[in-house]
Amino acid sequence: MLLVRDAMTRDVFRVSSSREMIDVKELMQWSNIRHVPVVDPEDGLVGVITHRDLLRAMVYALTQPDLAEGRKPRLKQIDVGAMMTRGVQTARPDEPLRAAVRRMREGKLGCLPVIEAGRLVGIVTEADMMRVMEQALFLADSREPHN
Secondary structure (H helix, E strand, C coil): CCEHHHHCECCCCCECCCCEHHHHHHHHHHHCCCEEEEECCCCCEEEEEEHHHHHHHHHHHHHCCECCCCECCCHHHCEHHHHCECCCCCECCCCEHHHHHHHHHHHCCCEEEEEECCEEEEEEEHHHHHHHHHHHHHHHHHHCCCC
16 A cells, blocks of 8 residues: 655755745746745644745735835735645645545645644655656556567
8 A cells, every 4th residue: 555655755845934925936936846835943834835826926916005115015025924825734644645645636735745743744746646646557557468
């Protein structure tokens, strides 16, 4: 039986809620990722910034006037904590992968941060699931007799 630890990405980019959205934008572009966990100083999960959250922040920056200065806010003026998704569903490393896949599918979730002993230890994403499926299909194909 496959477990979440068998599919998860262990080296996870993470940010604090006080970081600026411009930092997350650059991180997502540079590393080609769509989900960035937001953690407290002890690596406890407090939320996730998704690509959709980033787009929402960009729209906000374009449409909201900064009343104090009469200018529109910029991404470098918007904290991650103001835009992150809270109450994120998570997974455990020892959880069956099938259960995590089901939760992601039913909840239409792009990722599940992986938590162990209250700390972020990884993330499992749609891309991770596609990699696992590709490996399973490769194994299945290699077991079939070739005529």
